Amino acid sequence: MNPWFETVAEAQRRAEKRLPKSVYGALIAGSERGQTIEDNQRAFTELGFAPHAAGPIGARDQSTTVVGQRLSMPVLISPTGVQAVHPDGEVAVARAAAARGIAMGLSSFASKPIEQVIAANPATLFQLYWCGGKDEMLERMARAKSAGAVGLILTLDWSFSHGRDWGSPVIPEKLDLRTMLKFAPQTVIKPRWLRTYLRAGTIPDLTAPNMAVGSGGAPGFFAAYGEWMGTPAPDWDDVRWICDQWDGPVMLKGVMRVDDALRAVDAGVAAISVSNHGGNNLDGTPAAVRALPVLAERVGTQVEVLLDGGIRRGSDVVKAVALGARAVMIGRAYLWGLAANGQAGVENVLDILRGGIDSALLGLRKTTVAELDRGDLVVPDGFERVLGAG
Template sequence: MSSTWFETVAVAQRRAKKRLPKSVYGALIAGSEKGLTLQDNQTAFGELGFAPHVAGQAAVRDLSTTVMGQDLALPVMISPVGAQAVHPDGEVAVARASAARGTIMGLSSFATKPLEEVIAENPRTLLQIYWCGDKDRLVQRIERARAAGAVGLILTLDWSFSHGRDWGSPSIPERMDLKAMLRFAPEAITHPRWLMGFAKTRRIPDLTVPNMVDPGEPAPTFFGAYGEWMQTPPPSWADVQWLAEQWGGPIMLKGVMRVDDAKRAVDAGITAISVSNHGGNNLDSTPASIRALPAIAEAVGDQIDVVLDGGVRRGSDVVKAVALGARAVMLGRAYLWGLAVNGQAGVENVLDVLRGGIDSAVLGLGRSSVRELSPDDLVIPAGFTRALGTSGKSRP
């Protein structure tokens, strides 16, 4: 068996920690402020139990589902993550891996690989955009996505605040110029496998974001685009509806944690929502996304596709989310650890690990399909669910 193969996401994380420079790894595990939401995203899954059967299980299980009109071989999607400096192939490797395993690729606007290159590897790519710049700039990005063949958009609104971290934010340079290379040289030299990966390509980690402009235009730096986002007034619900109408196709709103917001998303013409707190990187003390999922799925799950993002590390986590009303989960940190360890094959490894865990849990629960899963398959402790935004006092 290959020495790069791993049996669990936890092993992938340990190997990624050894391989990556401290600053790069720190950016992957970071959460805002004290990290309460970051921790709860994972802890909450452990509070849910299973109610298995001992006989009569299906010999073959169907793990497929559908999200935003796209057929998925398993209920796991790639969540968009910007600036994937863990491996020189970055988002292109992730696109190849997700295509090979029959699922959707979410590509960040803050990615370092062009949209067109990613779609060439996985035609079922969703471009994630932030509400950044004026409407003309937003239309420019939408039209680029349309021309490139993106099958949908993800409007991310769960990254709305700038917070420090109690343990310190990882140091990320504005650009990888000579000064930055000298500053980070001690970290790179002490992690030779990561460094050699980039050396073989004769490229240094790229911190420009080409998907924020039209092809051929000079790409801004990550922090240049971040600055534009910070100076852009947040969108209203009318703005969300305008964007959905401009696109005219499948569009996900990422960051919904409240029932009233979920209902407003339906009214605005959104076709899918991600119950998400940006992996604990937004407003700390927000509950785990899995706690908010059941109330949201019950309220709008028959009108809109509901997926979950946050804290997924095992196939059993995926099954718990689907049993509570999600069509699928979006995977973030876990696939980046696989990417760091072994590039495309590492991402495929992570997806295979999750698939095996999903299949085992579905078997144990006596189901023949993930679409048969329900809350009856779980042991849900009293007070687990957080039904946010149900008071009837929705904001205008």
Template sequence: MSLWPWKRNPWFETVAEAQRRTKRNLPPSVYAALVAGSERGRTPQENMDAFAQLQFAPHVAGHQPERDLSTTVLGVPISMPVVISPTGVQAIHPDGEVAVARAAAARGTIMGLSSFASKPVEEVAAANENTFFQLYWTGSRDAMVQRMERARAAGAKALIATTDWSFSVGRDWGSPAIPERMNLPALVKFAPEGIIRPKWTLQWLRAGLPDLSAPNLKPHDGPAPTFFGAYGEWMQTPPPSWEDIAWLRQEWGGPFMLKGVTRIDDAKRAVDVGVDAISVSNHGGNNLDTTPASIRCLGPIAEAVGDQIEVLLDGGVRRGGDVAKALAFGARAVMIGRAYLWGLGANGQTGVENVLDLLRMGLDSAVLGLGHSSISGLSRDDFLVPEGFEARLGDSGDPAPDSGEAKRRAPRRPAAKRPVEKTVQ
């Protein structure tokens, strides 16, 4: 027991506590950039609430003394079915994505690195040999080939293509103002926030101020763009077709995941163009608000294509029990985003390791209570599933994706060019 009972234990017991500590640690505008989704913010909450609707049916005896939680994702062995999902600009801590990569390596799992990350792929891959590089459809094809070649040279084991971000640009409560560069005017403007969070400010002063750039989008012949410069390039790039996805998969040549699938017909098209895995995801609620929870979309998609490709889930995972539920509905593994960011904001690399430990412990408890010796034994029979729980989007009866009717009924895509808002969406 500590001689100083008012000192906080560095270990936190839940992801919710990590979030509370992160809120206390970070300047309000930095925290606000992480916490909420687009428009009303309904989908992020729905992602979490849907997990709570699935109720366990545990056994009272006959539990297994040893449990195997290991699996593989795209050929990479991992100690548990939890993977780091790529999230952009992790400048909530000076070590950012490198700290997360080290934590993932220490706990035997995969690091997903965003092309909008604050650390270069070379540093992250050096910290975790099992790094997957994530790419948006942005810029010219030549630029995308350059980025893939760089990631491959750095040792990235797989490519994650994300095409579901972001059609919505507004938040009902207002988007936090984030500077494009940490120059003198920005320092003056944000000085009050730095004063009320002195520990965080001192940490950055010692490490050097963040430049808020996207080093993994750096061209051969120029500097890395700022985050908002990279965002502007994305907004001016026409959105990809399925033929473009097939081209991307062919150019990469290695294990390939398509992230952001919520519809059965899209999952089938992904199989047709040759992807090796998909992530059932609504981009953590940062895409179209009121999209159904990822876990509600998972089962029908896994039933449709799970025997042909690997299916993962991303969205709303905060507990090891959530991981167990996703596996029971057909996921090979889950990808976590905000959960590890709360760990990073609460206690750096150690905080991310703390989050991963919590998820492992919770998953192990679920497998134990349900009477299994391995995660492979998890099934829907282990749960009480509410009637009408699953969302069967794009099921049979919809027009074929290439038909004239489908094109007439398809929603309008956003304009190719939009003004750059200097806020994080």
């Protein structure tokens, strides 16, 4: 099989063929019925383009900046947790992002240490959860700063909804002999995935090294997850405290409401990401792109506005930018590429998005992504959702 693929959909098909059922299930899962994860993608199909038949067009420039980082196109890597789809995990993703000139978002629950990831891509933003006491959060921020992280992504949108109508993926606490025997039927029928780990001389890592504090070692994923669940939810003063302590750009991820966006501006964030946690938060939340236009209009001159959720094509990126996003963040798309072909697979996905962006710019007769606006789209009546405006 040719290792190169032409679409993100093909990357997903190859990931499904390659990965054990439980691992693939973790990639596609959305909370409860999956209403939100479906709407994240469906909403993009409701948006159309208004192309020009002719007009001057030269080389297209996709570059932009996000929190001071120059990007070759308006796409960033969104932080995602333990990446057991490939032994190189977040390091492979970081290398791919660096090779394609974009920034890397690294999860607190990543399987690779922040120092290794930043060595692979200096344009790395560290995702911070409100987890544990303030002393522990200060220690994690200090480590990220020392490692060279260029910004923080503060993620607060999580309702800990475990139920999924199609069944939640089974993720073990640790990979001991008993666990490996239990999961053996899944892995032996996926020999290519197993061989990738055997060649690397390792097994999937279920620890969270970036959650380590003090003299303790890296906690297990579920221990770190449990600490997060048990930490009282922050308020807006806590968001301001994070911004003050970091002394650098902070992006607040998970904003869907106008009132929250305004409070985020007051708290001192540099950017917000309009996001519903990829459909893994409160099911029934509208697609992020439906909430984007009003949020970009209300706060886009005060902070940078990004979007994540449902991006599968370069044309989706263009639609989001035309509605006011400075850039988008991708999650599942690059994980499927990673599963399909490691670092090269992630680069493949990024090249697909770049090609789609270029084709859309050509059809719209735009020479830069900065020229995109709502007039380039066909936006149907009732498309938008205005949340928290009253």
